[in-house]
Amino acid sequence: MRSSSTSFTSKRCRAPxxxxxxxxxxxxDEGIDVYKMGTHVHLKKLMLAYCQRRxxxxxxxxxxxxxxxxxxxxxxxxxxxxxxxxxxxxxxxASNAGPNxxxxxxxx
Numbered sequence: 001m002r003s004s005s006t007s008f009t010s011k012r013c014r015a016p017x018x019x020x021x022x023x024x025x026x027x028x029d030e031g032i033d034v035y036k037m038g039t040h041v042h043l044k045k046l047m048l049a050y051c052q053r054r055x056x057x058x059x060x061x062x063x064x065x066x067x068x069x070x071x072x073x074x075x076x077x078x079x080x081x082x083x084x085x086x087x088x089x090x091x092x093x094a095s096n097a098g099p100n101x102x103x104x105x106x107x108x
Contacts, residue, residue: 026089044072
């Protein structure tokens with residue numbers, strides 16, 4: 001199993017801030033990337049770093065925490081993330097349905 005670590009904080013905040021250690025993994029790969037970041041830093045920074053490290057297009061991935069898709073402007077503090085919480089990644093599924101098409105998706 002491969003593991004790597006990255007650390008970053010917000011440049012705007014000059015006072016020391018709390019940090020959290022988060023793990024990012026996906027279903028197709030056994031590797032885990034570990035990130036240390038400020039609790040008030042937008043998760044987009046982590047998302048972009050993960051995609052750059054894995055040579056992936058940011059627009060093709062979805063990040064999931066506790067069963068919900070993450071939004072780039074959310075922060076670990078807003079989501080009450082704690083050390084060693086795991087964020088899962090999945091490739092975004094392309095849809096052939098147009099904006100006015102009704103599509104039934106079965107999850108069974």
